[in-house]
Amino acid sequence: MGRLEGLGVRVSVVGCDVADRGAVAGLLGDLVGRGERLRAVVHAAGVAQLTPLGEVGVGEVEEVLRAKVGGAVVLDELTAGLDLDAFVVFSSIAGVWGSAGQVGYAAANAFVDGLVVSRRGRGLVGTSVAWGPWAEAGMAVGVAGEQLSRRGLPGMAPELAVAALQRALDGGEGQVVVADVRWDRFV
Template identity: 60%
Template sequence: LHLDALVGTDLDAFVVFSSISGVWGSGEQAAYGAANAALDALVARRRAQGLPGTAVAWGPWARVGMAADDETATQLRRRGLSPMDPARALAALASAVGSGEAAVTVADVRWADFLPLFTAVRERPLFARLAPAMTGGPVPEETGLAARLAGLSAVERHRAVLDLVRAEVAVVLGHASAGAVEASRAFKELGFDSLTAVELRNRLQAATGLVLPATLVFDYPDAERLAAFVLGRFAPGTFVSDATVAAAVAPAGDDPVVIVGMGLRLPGGVGTPEEFWDLVASGRDGIGAFPTDRGWDLEGLYHPDPEHAGTFYAREGGFL
């Protein structure tokens, strides 16, 4: 902004370096993305005033800058962003400044890898026309897994697909074997993020021959449910849909089961949900003196020296 105010109007070019974070966003870089978008807006304002201006939004560079270290570069490549060779990037810079455009984005993107990952959690309107259809397709008639499942009983088919899913989850998360993957434990608790979610989808597509959605891990959030979905694509009769389950457990109009009361014990003497809400609404912290009804030798356990072994030095706390 200072440079814009000081340079005057007699310029051939006014170039700012932005980044893709300001164009389509980057994980954990919200403030950085906003600052880069502000640079783009500065150039837009200059252009509206009839002044020269070019904003170049860069993808990651190789060997220099924020993506220079090997670990970051590896993560970016896994996400579909290849760090650019500096010489090629500089050549692109010359073309960008000479193009006459206000804003140019220069990045080496493998769209087939990047788009499914980037659009896995929510819609990205900017890429709506580029994103491939991620809907399920028909089951290929000839796949190794399909042939193997054909000769198994229903129980054996379920076990085979569950073992496959757990094995692929183990590979994606870096576990030594499928034994480390609990079938009923949520993928989020196991450590999945959007990147590993798409990796698992890709591996299962290759292993099964199915066309699977990029949101697979979010739609079927543990190995048991994901295996049931995959098995249902091969043998629909063995898969019970969520709608069928919901219909089976829907309460009747005269359901005799009702909630008649709730109880709890929290710090600050809270013993009912109403008292808990009063605590929250009033802004009290619930911290108080040690309870005297639990058989604790409070005087014997207390010592004012924090370094004294086997004792505590606090006089107050929050007790459930």
């Protein structure tokens, strides 16, 4: 945050359940009430999942979908009339080519990829980045990260991932996959 503020950006950190339409509407109303203009949305919410398909229950899938899909839908609906510079969803490679133990997570990420296609088709900004695992922090640290690394998907350095995000935004990309892939092991 300090780095952004050093660049002259005003930063506010506010707790809000992004899948709760009323809470998000209230947050946006507060911004407008203070004379602020929302310039960008970055939807990075998600719930990790690592459950074999035969053991996945409806409640687990609902929880996984609520964070990613519910939040994206609410943000899309409530910001559709705003003049945003960017609407970015953090998706996952799980939605692109699947991932063992992540059936709900894969479906949720495929949905947000499609939501960005829909936004762009309506003339709105939108970028979906299907991330591979990040090193140091995030859902792919620990057991999930070890499993992915064994499959040829080691964690990316956060600095490189952020640089890739900047390139995607600068290039006006709608959908990109950003991952460090050891193709010989992955294939």
